[in-house]
Amino acid sequence: MENYVKVSEEVSAGARSLREALPANMAAFAQIGKATYADGALSGKMKELIALAIGVTVRCDGCLGAHAKSCLAYGATREEVAEAIGVAIHMGGGPSMVYGALALEAYDQHVAASRK
Numbered sequence: 001m002e003n004y005v006k007v008s009e010e011v012s013a014g015a016r017s018l019r020e021a022l023p024a025n026m027a028a029f030a031q032i033g034k035a036t037y038a039d040g041a042l043s044g045k046m047k048e049l050i051a052l053a054i055g056v057t058v059r060c061d062g063c064l065g066a067h068a069k070s071c072l073a074y075g076a077t078r079e080e081v082a083e084a085i086g087v088a089i090h091m092g093g094g095p096s097m098v099y100g101a102l103a104l105e106a107y108d109q110h111v112a113a114s115r116k
Helices: 004-021 023-037 044-058 061-073 078-114
Strands: none
Touching: 004 023, 004 061, 004 078, 023 044, 044 061, 044 078, 061 078
16 A cells, blocks of 8 residues: 555655746646635635545546645545545546545545654
């Protein structure tokens, strides 16, 4: 099983490298993220749950690590994460079921790491 705490750290390290190589592009990407996850008609937490579900459907390990961590930071419960994964499984079928289990594991790993 993948270590999603480490995966999220690797995603952050990769983003730092890209910020050095492509400062304007990454600044623009960061602004998109800031605007995207700001509370609006949907809360930031709801948007992170959607992002995690999309990560499941597109089978992106980095997305699972990063968005599971963000879901926890926004205060999402394991039950909310599981329900978002359920929607992803419905929309993505068998491959999403496999990645849904991995997404739940990613969330659980971040919970465990936050308690250390």
